[in-house]
Amino acid sequence: MTRLGLMLLAVIAALFAAACGTVATPEWSPEAQGTAAALLSTDEWLTAGAPTATPVPPTATPVPPTETPVPPTETPVPPTATSIPPTAVPPTEVPPTEAPVSSGAAGDDAAAMLETGDSANGQVVFNTQFTTINGVWMCSQCHSITPDEMRLIGPGLWNVGVRAETRIEGESAPQYVLNSILHPNDFIVPNETAPYPAGLMPQNYGEVLTEQQIADLVAYLFTLHD
Numbered sequence: 001m002t003r004l005g006l007m008l009l010a011v012i013a014a015l016f017a018a019a020c021g022t023v024a025t026p027e028w029s030p031e032a033q034g035t036a037a038a039l040l041s042t043d044e045w046l047t048a049g050a051p052t053a054t055p056v057p058p059t060a061t062p063v064p065p066t067e068t069p070v071p072p073t074e075t076p077v078p079p080t081a082t083s084i085p086p087t088a089v090p091p092t093e094v095p096p097t098e099a100p101v102s103s104g105a106a107g108d109d110a111a112a113m114l115e116t117g118d119s120a121n122g123q124v125v126f127n128t129q130f131t132t133i134n135g136v137w138m139c140s141q142c143h144s145i146t147p148d149e150m151r152l153i154g155p156g157l158w159n160v161g162v163r164a165e166t167r168i169e170g171e172s173a174p175q176y177v178l179n180s181i182l183h184p185n186d187f188i189v190p191n192e193t194a195p196y197p198a199g200l201m202p203q204n205y206g207e208v209l210t211e212q213q214i215a216d217l218v219a220y221l222f223t224l225h226d
Contacts, residue, residue: 122220
């Protein structure tokens with residue numbers, strides 16, 4: 001019997017006493033008292049053993065942070081280099097130190113050129129290559145200067161100053177040598193075994209060489225003798 005049941009019994013007993021007009025102190029039998037005590041003890045035990053409801057705090061739902069969109073980084077594009085072609089600079093032409101002797105200079109005073117010519121520099125001219133209308137040539141490629149007067153492409157030039165005195169009637173040796181340089185086709189040395197063809201020697205040495213170079217060359221050729 002629960003506590004509520006005992007209270008109801010007590011109320012009923014009080015009403016019963018009031019009805020009889022006599023308030024009597026209720027007396028419980030030992031069995032009833034033991035039962036009531038047992039019930040009270042049981043009720044206290046049940047009350048003490050009941051689980052205490054522990055309030056559970058609500059679980060906070062984590063709210064993910066809002067991601068701020070990061071704009072893409074633009075990769076800078078380097079400007080395209082525009083190549084500028086170099087400006088062509090025309091080569092500077094260096095004029096010759098002295099004006100070349102024209103082809104019409106054959107009548108000049110060859111004897112004076114012989115006297116003013118530098119034979120040592122004439123030897124240098126004789127062994128120097130020059131660009132002619134026939135190509136790149138130098139005198140020593142075609143003419144020997146040895147005492148045996150060996151023929152290469154053209155006749156040997158040893159003793160040329162001596163032979164020049166009798167080559168053409170009325171023409172001095174210096175004039176003959178000069179004309180042979182400036183106008184080689186005017187007189188071609190005869191050779192019965194293998195005649196020299198016309199045009200074999202370049203015809204424009206008067207335009208290639210300066211007047212001083214020609215004078216030096218004439219002076220050198222007159223040093224080739226016995």
